[in-house]
Amino acid sequence: MSHDPSHNENIPALDANGLSRRSFLRTSAAFTTGLAAIAAGLAPLRNLKDFTSMEQFVQKYYKELTPADMEKVIKRIENEVEKQYGIRPHVRDLKPMDGVEFAYFLNLSRCIGCRKCVHACVAENNQSRNPEIQYIRVLKMENGSFDMEKAVHDYDPALVPEKGHFYMPVQCQQCHNPPCVKVCPVHATWQETDGITVIDYDWCIGCRYCEAACPYWARRFNFAKPSIPKERINTDMSYLGNRPRKQGVMEKCHFCIQRTRAGRYPACVEVCPAGTRKFGNILDPNSEVSYILKNKRVFIQLKEELGTSPRFFYYFDV
Amino acid sequence: MKSFSNTTLTLLVLMGVFVMLAAGFLLDLWGRPVSRPEIPLVDPAFISTDTVRTSYAELVAKKDTDALSDFDCYTCHEKGKPPTLRFDDKQNLIIPSEHSDIVMKHGSHNRNNLCFNCHNENNLELLQPRDGRELKFADSTKLCGSCHGPNYRDWEAGAHGRTSGYWDRSKGEITRKDCVSCHNPHSPKFPGRKPAPPPHPLRPLDKPKLATEGEH
Numbered sequence: 001m002s003h004d005p006s007h008n009e010n011i012p013a014l015d016a017n018g019l020s021r022r023s024f025l026r027t028s029a030a031f032t033t034g035l036a037a038i039a040a041g042l043a044p045l046r047n048l049k050d051f052t053s054m055e056q057f058v059q060k061y062y063k064e065l066t067p068a069d070m071e072k073v074i075k076r077i078e079n080e081v082e083k084q085y086g087i088r089p090h091v092r093d094l095k096p097m098d099g100v101e102f103a104y105f106l107n108l109s110r111c112i113g114c115r116k117c118v119h120a121c122v123a124e125n126n127q128s129r130n131p132e133i134q135y136i137r138v139l140k141m142e143n144g145s146f147d148m149e150k151a152v153h154d155y156d157p158a159l160v161p162e163k164g165h166f167y168m169p170v171q172c173q174q175c176h177n178p179p180c181v182k183v184c185p186v187h188a189t190w191q192e193t194d195g196i197t198v199i200d201y202d203w204c205i206g207c208r209y210c211e212a213a214c215p216y217w218a219r220r221f222n223f224a225k226p227s228i229p230k231e232r233i234n235t236d237m238s239y240l241g242n243r244p245r246k247q248g249v250m251e252k253c254h255f256c257i258q259r260t261r262a263g264r265y266p267a268c269v270e271v272c273p274a275g276t277r278k279f280g281n282i283l284d285p286n287s288e289v290s291y292i293l294k295n296k297r298v299f300i301q302l303k304e305e306l307g308t309s310p311r312f313f314y315y316f317d318v
Numbered sequence: 319m320k321s322f323s324n325t326t327l328t329l330l331v332l333m334g335v336f337v338m339l340a341a342g343f344l345l346d347l348w349g350r351p352v353s354r355p356e357i358p359l360v361d362p363a364f365i366s367t368d369t370v371r372t373s374y375a376e377l378v379a380k381k382d383t384d385a386l387s388d389f390d391c392y393t394c395h396e397k398g399k400p401p402t403l404r405f406d407d408k409q410n411l412i413i414p415s416e417h418s419d420i421v422m423k424h425g426s427h428n429r430n431n432l433c434f435n436c437h438n439e440n441n442l443e444l445l446q447p448r449d450g451r452e453l454k455f456a457d458s459t460k461l462c463g464s465c466h467g468p469n470y471r472d473w474e475a476g477a478h479g480r481t482s483g484y485w486d487r488s489k490g491e492i493t494r495k496d497c498v499s500c501h502n503p504h505s506p507k508f509p510g511r512k513p514a515p516p517p518h519p520l521r522p523l524d525k526p527k528l529a530t531e532g533e534h
Contacts, residue, residue: 023326030329037336043343097486115514119364130357132518154517159510229359263489270367270482273500274508278477280485287485288476296477317472 094261096194103282113167117268124267128226172253173310180210391442423505
């Protein structure tokens with residue numbers, strides 16, 4: 001810069017590196033503006049809030065967690081939920097019971113299609129209210145046919161049931177041979193010994209292969225950050241069940257694991273006004289599900305020909 | 319133009335691009351997801367586990383004296399004097415105005431339009447199955463079972479009607495409901511009801527069909 005610039009007006013003087021004062025100023029002005037513009041251009045990153053915490057990032061696979069690890073994980077989840085929703089939950093990690101295999105029976109002669117099960121499920125399992133995530137889809141079907149292509153799920157008449165139709169609620173069928181488990185590239189979903197196919201929301205990478213593999217359209221993806229009003233949070237939570245999910249993970253019906261593994265009935269069973277839904281331990285010969293299997297016209301496992309062998313059965317009275 | 323070196327040119331172009339990007343983001347021209355329409359929270363009535371009706375036994379448990387006064391037959395009727403039933407020319411029971419809330423629709427074709435098929439005519443506060451037993455209102459389930467055998471059998475096994483509480487009996491009680499918690503004894507067919515709202519699609523614009531009502 002100490003060079004004398006005066007000997008030619010038109011050619012800017014160069015320093016030892018071939019950089020004139022004018023071009024230096026121009027370049028640095030452009031550079032600064034450019035940096036500022038980059039910063040502004042990356043502004044949407046500021047809206048990212050849910051960074052995975054380091055604890056969660058280094059967390060081990062569910063099946064490798066020791067009870068002490070699990071305790072820490074549960075503490076972390078309770079803290080996160082309290083931070084986000086301002087309410088302290090009670091998170092548990094309930095294990096399957098010995099000699100218990102769950103089965104679910106749904107009476108197609110009785111279902112009136114009122115969708116109370118859908119909303120009881122949403123309330124029990126802390127599903128996102130907007131965008132809406134619902135595990136149960138009630139299909140309105142033509143009498144005398146089983147053509148699911150013609151099923152309607154957004155019916156909204158003044159009164160149900162409507163003449164000439166029957167209603168078939170569909171949710172996770174908890175298959176003996178679940179295609180969703182086979183396709184998961186990271187083993188984030190697996191079948192437990194009591195028959196419930198569970199998802200570890202901290203292990204799921206959100207590839208949605210399982211959603212594509214499920215023939216019952218039972219899996220739901222959190223496309224957006226779930227939103228649940230604070231006053232509707234169910235604080236009785238379980239790790240593999242209804243603890244709040246993040247954006248970008250799968251979820252689905254887990255037979256209300258936080259209730260059923262504590263011996264209670266699932267929320268959809270308790271809310272059904274028509275007594276359509278039956279749940280219990282199929283290995284117990286005195287349970288109502290064993291009675292139904294023995295005495296009722298249990299006619300299908302849905303899409304039986306696929307060989308998935310659901311634990312969810314549909315039956316008729318008579 | 320020697321003064322515009324390659325570096326300067328690249329920087330200038332990049333600057334332009336980033337300035338445009340910055341303006342775009344600041345003015346929210348694109349990029350941020352389209353805001354989703356509000357979805358109203360579902361009416362808590364749809365997640366209530368109450369049954370459609372309240373049975374006599376439940377009224378007693380709740381000490382609902384107002385509703386229970388309907389079961390004090392002898393505040394109006396006279397003891398030891400069976401009320402007379404009147405029929406129109408089509409053999410339909412004429413329901414007296416005092417009982418206008420009763421709709422007689424138990425069984426079709428007037429096969430069951432006689433009050434004393436179920437009520438004891440000599441003591442109106444008792445129920446009377448055809449086998450001669452006399453039952454209290456709280457035991458109405460046995461009365462129903464005296465005709466509806468298969469359903470009674472299913473109900474006893476837990477296969478008919480609502481079950482709530484604990485499937486694991488070692489952990490807690492199972493709660494069963496009486497027939498009359500769901501069925502009106504005078505017109506037992508389960509009444510139609512308003513369905514809970516249908517699912518809202520993720521992108522409502524994709525499905526204008528939802529706005530049209532009542533597809534049949």
